[in-house]
Amino acid sequence: MQEEFEILIENYKNGDTVSFGKFFELNKVFVLGICAKYCKEKDTASDWCMEIFEKLMTDIKRFKIENYRSWLYVYSKNYCLMALKKTPETKKIDDFMENRLSFHPYDNDEKENMFVSLETNLELLNDEQKVCVKLFYLEKKSYQEISTLLKYDLNKVKSFIQNGKRNLLIKMKQENENE
Numbered sequence: 001m002q003e004e005f006e007i008l009i010e011n012y013k014n015g016d017t018v019s020f021g022k023f024f025e026l027n028k029v030f031v032l033g034i035c036a037k038y039c040k041e042k043d044t045a046s047d048w049c050m051e052i053f054e055k056l057m058t059d060i061k062r063f064k065i066e067n068y069r070s071w072l073y074v075y076s077k078n079y080c081l082m083a084l085k086k087t088p089e090t091k092k093i094d095d096f097m098e099n100r101l102s103f104h105p106y107d108n109d110e111k112e113n114m115f116v117s118l119e120t121n122l123e124l125l126n127d128e129q130k131v132c133v134k135l136f137y138l139e140k141k142s143y144q145e146i147s148t149l150l151k152y153d154l155n156k157v158k159s160f161i162q163n164g165k166r167n168l169l170i171k172m173k174q175e176n177e178n179e
Helices: 002-013 017-038 042-062 068-085 088-098 109-122 127-138 143-150 154-178
Strands: none
Touching: 002 017, 002 042, 002 068, 017 042, 017 068, 042 068, 068 154, 109 127, 109 154, 127 143, 127 154, 143 154
């Protein structure tokens, strides 16, 4: 399979657009599965899949790829994570987390429900994500302060916060769907 991918992409890089179509046909279910993992809405996952392949048409020419399946997985996953960052729900959680210290329990029912959900689901994160998210959003520590305090590499701290926020969003969405 790897050799077939290599041949198709080399042909595409040399101007054969039909080869990219074949590459798409061989990988669309794989990429759609990745998109569905990050986005539970079928239509959005399909849109993301198509957007990934549209983006690949230009990006794939720039890369020297040794393992196409692994590379395509990471490329697709990164696209999905970036798309999740842009959703209104993520913005809502960011705003809520940023304003957490000024929260008043009697502001309105929506904020109170979100606060309870946030607190509950925050406890479900793995320890590294949980502590980094709490320090960053609740105690307003900088990445560098968290890195120094916990003796984690700065990039690890950023990753724990980003992944923790994403996992928190996923857990909160699942909770809403189950209600």
